[in-house]
Amino acid sequence: MEERVEGLWSDVRELNLGTTTEIEHLHNPPTPLCFLRDFVSQNKPCLISNATTHWPALSLWPSNSYLCKALKDSTISLHLTPNGRADALTTFTLPNNKNSLTCFASAFVKRMPFDRALNLIATKTEKKGTVAYMQQQNDCLLEEFGVIAGDVAAEVGWATEAFGCSPEAANLWIGNGESETWWHKDHYENLYAVVSGEKHFLLLPPTDVHRLYVKEYPAAQYTCDDDHDLESGELRLELEEPLRYIPWCSVDPYPSPERRGREMSLYPRYFNGPKPFECTVKAGDMLYLPSMWFHHVRQTPDSEGKTIAVNYWYDMQFDIKYAYFYFLQSISLPSNDPEKAQHPDTEDYKKQQVLQIPIGEQED
Numbered sequence: 001m002e003e004r005v006e007g008l009w010s011d012v013r014e015l016n017l018g019t020t021t022e023i024e025h026l027h028n029p030p031t032p033l034c035f036l037r038d039f040v041s042q043n044k045p046c047l048i049s050n051a052t053t054h055w056p057a058l059s060l061w062p063s064n065s066y067l068c069k070a071l072k073d074s075t076i077s078l079h080l081t082p083n084g085r086a087d088a089l090t091t092f093t094l095p096n097n098k099n100s101l102t103c104f105a106s107a108f109v110k111r112m113p114f115d116r117a118l119n120l121i122a123t124k125t126e127k128k129g130t131v132a133y134m135q136q137q138n139d140c141l142l143e144e145f146g147v148i149a150g151d152v153a154a155e156v157g158w159a160t161e162a163f164g165c166s167p168e169a170a171n172l173w174i175g176n177g178e179s180e181t182w183w184h185k186d187h188y189e190n191l192y193a194v195v196s197g198e199k200h201f202l203l204l205p206p207t208d209v210h211r212l213y214v215k216e217y218p219a220a221q222y223t224c225d226d227d228h229d230l231e232s233g234e235l236r237l238e239l240e241e242p243l244r245y246i247p248w249c250s251v252d253p254y255p256s257p258e259r260r261g262r263e264m265s266l267y268p269r270y271f272n273g274p275k276p277f278e279c280t281v282k283a284g285d286m287l288y289l290p291s292m293w294f295h296h297v298r299q300t301p302d303s304e305g306k307t308i309a310v311n312y313w314y315d316m317q318f319d320i321k322y323a324y325f326y327f328l329q330s331i332s333l334p335s336n337d338p339e340k341a342q343h344p345d346t347e348d349y350k351k352q353q354v355l356q357i358p359i360g361e362q363e364d
C-alpha cells in the first residue's frame with residue numbers, strides 16, 4: 001500500500017501540478033472561466049499579480065499611524081503565544097514536572113484597543129515574552145475592522161463569478177516575523193491577498209495527506225494570570241478539561257538543528273518525499289489556495305514591523321474530489337512514531353498517553 005500511495009504523490013505532480021516546487025504565476029487576474037477551468041476544477045493553486053492594484057489599502061495600510069487613527073475607537077481580538085505558534089503542537093509538562101506530552105495549543109485571546117495591539121505586534125523590545133498576532137478568523141474584516149474594510153474589495157469579482165457565490169468570510173491578518181501558522185487544511189476555497197510585508201507558504205496537495213502524519217492530540221490553551229503587562233507577562237499552558245482531542249498534522253517543516261534528525265526519522269514520508277510547493281506572496285499579490293490543500297505559513301514584516309493580509313473564504317464543493325480525499329485519508333499507513341496510534345480512540349488509551357510519557361521522550 002505504501003508504494004501505491006507514493007505513486008500517487010508522483011502521479012499528481014507529473015500529470016497536473018508540475019515537478020518543480022513552483023506554482024503557476026499569472027501576471028494578471030484570470031477571467032472567471034479560465035479560473036474555474038484551469039485552477040478551481042483542477043484543485044490547483046496559482047499566484048496572481050495585479051489583482052488588487054485598485055485597493056486603497058495598498059498605499060494606506062503600510063502606515064501604522066494611518067491604521068491607529070482610523071481604528072482609534074476599535075476593539076479587536078489579539079492572539080498571544082510565547083513562541084508565535086498558535087494552533088500548533090507544543091510540549092506540555094505535567095504538574096509533577098516529570099512527565100510531558102505533545103499537545104495542540106491554542107492562543108490566549110485578549111480583546112483590546114487596536115493601537116495597543118498593533119504596538120505589541122510591531123514594536124521590538126528586548127524583554128518580550130509573548131508573540132502577538134491579530135488573526136481572529138470570524139469574518140473579522142467586517143466584524144472588527146469595519147471602519148477600514150472599504151480600503152479593500154468586499155469580494156474578488158472574478159472569483160465570485162467563478163464560484164457562483166459571495167465569500168462566506170473575509171479575514172484580516174496582522175502579524176510579525178515571529179508568528180508562524182502550522183500545517184493544516186481548510187474546507188474552503190481561499191483567495192489570500194498580501195497588503196504589506198510578505199507571506200511565505202509551503203503547500204502540499206490533499207493527495208499527500210499521509211506525509212503530514214495526522215494524529216489526535218490533547219487540546220490545551222494558553223492563559224495569562226496578569227494580563228496588564230502582556231509584553232513580559234508569562235503565558236501558562238493548561239490542558240482542556242474534560243480532555244478533548246484534535247486531529248492535527250505532526251510535522252514541523254523547520255525543526256531546529258538539534259531536532260532535525262529525530263523529526264526526519266519520525267516523519268520520513270515528509271522529509272524523504274517530494275518537496276512541498278513554495279510560494280512567497282508579496283504586497284499586491286494574491287494566492288489562490290484550493291480547498292483541502294495543506295499549508296504552512298511564515299511571514300516577513302514591512303518597514304514598520306508588521307505583515308498584513310486579507311483573505312476571502314468561499315464555500316467549497318463537497319464533490320467527487322472531496323469523496324476521494326476522504327477515502328484516501330481513511331487509509332492508515334505504518335508509523336515509526338513511538339506514540340503509535342494514528343487515531344487513538346479509547347478513553348483509557350488516551351489517559352495512558354497523557355500520564356505516561358516521560359520528559360525527554362517527547363517530540364518537542
Ligand SMILES: O=C(O)CCC(=O)C(=O)O
Nearest residue numbers: 173181186190192297311
Ligand atoms: O496567514 C496565516 O498566518 C495563515 C493563513 C491561513 O491559514 C489561511 O488563510 O487559511
